[in-house]
Amino acid sequence: MYSGYRFEMIVGCMSAGKSSELIRRIERARLAYLPTIMFRSATDTRSRPDHVESRNGLTSQAIVVETAKDMLKYSSQAIVIGVDECQFFDDSLIDVIHVLLRQKKKVIASGLDLDYRGLPFGCVPQLLTLADRVDKLLAVCRKCGSDFACRTQRVVQSNEQILVGDSQYEARCIHCFEPPSEYQLKLEIPEPQYFAPPITQNVSIV
Ligand SMILES: [Zn+2]
Structure with a gap:
């Protein structure tokens, strides 16, 4: 009886190695x-059709589906289930993963956590809260x-x-990332206070 059922997420930006990590875990x-x-x-x-491919050349056979359902x-016959690029599915993926976990399967999903604006991508944030293990990978x-x-x-x-x-994208660090102008931070940064009052005074320990 398989007892490894749980939900793992592999997230990060493009070129971080998400698909190759997903393929590695499925092959394992x-x-x-x-x-x-x-x-x-x-x-x-x-x-290419019927495959998941990583940028470093790893491939795995895959079933291409129109919807999460x-x-x-x-x-039904699988015990370990991989889902690549889960940001391309709508919110119904959340219910589908619930069903799979109740069927005592292990689900490993990879995807972009943030879109090109730097905002949470589709159903991924909610999936992250449901995951038992989260790995956030970084790129160069x-x-x-x-x-x-x-x-x-x-x-x-x-x-x-x-x-x-x-070709329409590249991985960037937070300092080099330039979101579209309407999504740039508009927070007014207050003047720094160099003579801040002490935080602790007359502390009594009971
Ligand atoms: Zn940079």
């Missing part, structure tokens, strides 16, 4: 002869070379939240 389960299955959304048109058609910033890139910079003009493709 396969080596232990656990029945596995991988899904990806039909919205993601970058990989379609996963339930194909997952394409602008300054620091190895803590956590944002996905769109380098072409478009207001669509989903614009599939690699």
Whole structure:
């Protein structure tokens, strides 16, 4: 009886190694002869049909589904289930993952946590609250070379939240990330107070 059922999330910006980590974990389960299955959304048109592909050349066979609910058609025999690019699914993915966990399966999902504006991406934030394990991966910033890139910079003009493709984006660190002007921080920073009063005075310990 399999007792490893739980929900793992792998998130981060583009080029952080999310898909290769997902493939690694699925392959690891396969080596232990656990029945596995991988899904990806039909919205993601970058990989070749019926596969999940990582940028470093790893591939895994996958079933391409139109909706999250379609996963339930194909997952009955599987014990470990991978979901790539989960930001491409709508909120119904949350219910589907609940169902899979109640069926005592292990679900491993990867995806972008933030969109090109630097805002939470679709159903991913809610999935993060449900996950038993979360790994946030970082990339190398394409602008300054620091190895803590956590944002996905769109380098072409478009207001669509989903614009599939690699050449339109690059990984950036928080210092080099430039969101569209309407999403830039508008917080007025107060004058620094150099002579702040002491925080603790006359403290009595009872
Ligand atoms: Zn940078």
